[in-house]
Amino acid sequence: MSRPPTFVPPPGTRAYRLRTVRGEFAVVDMAVPAGAEPRGTVLLLPGFTGSKEDFNPLHEPLAARGYRTVAVDGRGQFESDGPVDDESAYAQEELARDVLAQADALGTPVHLLGHSLGGQIARAAVFLDHSPFASLTLMASGPAQISVSQQQRVKLLRDALGVMSMGEVWEVIQATEPPEETDTGAGLDAGLADQADLRHRWLGHKPAQLLATGLQLCTEPDRVAELAARPLPFHVLSGARDDTWPVPLLDDMARQLGALRTVVEGAEHSPNCDQPLATARALAAFWDGATGAAG
Numbered sequence: 478m479s480r481p482p483t484f485v486p487p488p489g490t491r492a493y494r495l496r497t498v499r500g501e502f503a504v505v506d507m508a509v510p511a512g513a514e515p516r517g518t519v520l521l522l523p524g525f526t527g528s529k530e531d532f533n534p535l536h537e538p539l540a541a542r543g544y545r546t547v548a549v550d551g552r553g554q555f556e557s558d559g560p561v562d563d564e565s566a567y568a569q570e571e572l573a574r575d576v577l578a579q580a581d582a583l584g585t586p587v588h589l590l591g592h593s594l595g596g597q598i599a600r601a602a603v604f605l606d607h608s609p610f611a612s613l614t615l616m617a618s619g620p621a622q623i624s625v626s627q628q629q630r631v632k633l634l635r636d637a638l639g640v641m642s643m644g645e646v647w648e649v650i651q652a653t654e655p656p657e658e659t660d661t662g663a664g665l666d667a668g669l670a671d672q673a674d675l676r677h678r679w680l681g682h683k684p685a686q687l688l689a690t691g692l693q694l695c696t697e698p699d700r701v702a703e704l705a706a707r708p709l710p711f712h713v714l715s716g717a718r719d720d721t722w723p724v725p726l727l728d729d730m731a732r733q734l735g736a737l738r739t740v741v742e743g744a745e746h747s748p749n750c751d752q753p754l755a756t757a758r759a760l761a762a763f764w765d766g767a768t769g770a771a772g
Contacts, residue, residue, distance in 0.1 A: 479527040479592075479747050484674040486530075487537050495549065497578035503556035505529045506547045507536040516543030517588055517611060517768055519760075520580055523548070524593030524617075524747075525631075525690055528555035528678050531592065534753030535760070542761035544588070549579055551598070553686030555678050560685055567689035573601035577609060586611035588764050592749065593618050593721060594690055597697055600704050607707045612767040614712040614760065617746050619722030620730045621699040627721050631691040638684050647679050701733045710767040711736035714759060716744030716751060737763050 486492055486505045494501040509515045519539065521532045529548035536546050552575050553559030553567060560566045576598060580587050589610045591599030596618020603613055622628065637646045651672075704711075713731035715724060717740055724740070731738040739759040744751035 479524060479531045479750060480671070480675065481528075481530045481533050481750055482753075483533055484530045484678070486533055489540070490536055495547070495579060495582055497575070497582040499575050499578040500552070500558070502552070502575070502579060503529065503550040504547050505533070505536070506545070507540050508545050509540055509543055513541060514543050515545070516761075517586075517764060518545045518547065518583055519588045519590060519764070520576070520583065521546060521548040522551065522576065522589070522591040522595030522599055523554065524591075524595050525694060526679070526682065526687065527592065527595075528681075530555075530678070531747065532749055535749055535757050538754055538757035539761060542757070542765075544761060544764060547579075547583060547587075551575060551595075551686075553683035555681040559683045561683050562685050564685045564689040567686045569598065569601050569693055570605070572598045572690075573605055576602035577606055580609040585609040588612045588614070588767070590614040590616060590760070591618055592616045593746065594694055597693065600700065603707055603709065604700070604703065607709055610709060612710040612712065612764060613707075614714060614763065615730075615736075616756075617715045617719055617721065617727075617748065619726055620701045620733075622697050623694045623721050624723065628695045631695055635688055635691050638688055643680050643682070643684060647676055650679075701730050705734050710763070712739065712760075712763045713737070714739040714741065714748065714756065716740070716746060716748045717742050718745045721746050737766075739763075 490505050490507040492505050495504045523529060523531050529550050532548040539546050550557035551572055586609055589599050596615040599613060637649060711734040713727055713736045715727050741748040741752045741755050748756045
């Protein structure tokens with residue numbers, strides 16, 4: 478489970494519901510500050526069990542580089558509504574069409590970034606129609622199904638959701654995961670607040686969304702060759718370690734795509750949270766180049 482440093486959006490952001498032809502989606506949106514040259518708009522898609530808050534650390538540094546950032550909860554994620562028990566509503570193509578509607582509502586072209594599961598949904602949107610996008614960044618998101626160890630974890634979650642409520646599953650997760658190291662005093666208070674926010678987010682997810690997208694992660698085919706045929710600038714970014722898709726697998730995917738490859742030192746599966754400043758610098762440099770090439 479991704480752990481954003483804070484669930485409080487940074488100053489200057491707006492939290493609202495983005496209206497699209499496919500419904501409303503909860504977003505956190507940060508405009509380019511006065512005095513900075515606007516360089517483009519970025520649509521940020523979170524990963525499995527994640528949310529728009531995972532991108533909170535990126536808004537300010539990217540806005541300073543001229544990029545409006547719009548982080549979105551996908552259908553059935555956290556604060557975006559969706560069916561509770563209809564898994565068909567979360568088929569990958571349905572989620573991809575949601576992304577196309579979000580891009581259309583923002584105005585095109587947008588730079589599209591997907592983290593983990595969000596990366597596979599992002600590429601599915603590109604397969605349907607690449608024209609709304611100026612570029613595609615796959616952040617800690619691999620070419621096909623997740624690693625065997627992660628598939629086993631997702632299977633346990635899917636099995637639990639079949640017989641337990643979301644609240645009961647949360648209690649099991651807390652009992653079985655290693656406790657987070659916290660300091661005493663203010664550190665302990667911060668840890669308790671973090672757990673409360675994470676629980677609130679977990680309970681906001683729709684079970685059918687987790688069931689459907691968890692299965693997608695475990696069965697996704699390799700579509701890298703198909704993606705490489707799309708006329709877009711590509712960027713593959715990851716931490717130096719990743720237990721969901723091994724880093725050498727991401728290296729090979731980048732070569733097949735002819736993509737810019739960035740490895741963020743000191744980061745693992747969530748470089749946006751682990752090393753946000755280095756991640757933001759790499760992203761902005763890629764988008765600067767993609768914007769310049771388009772121009």
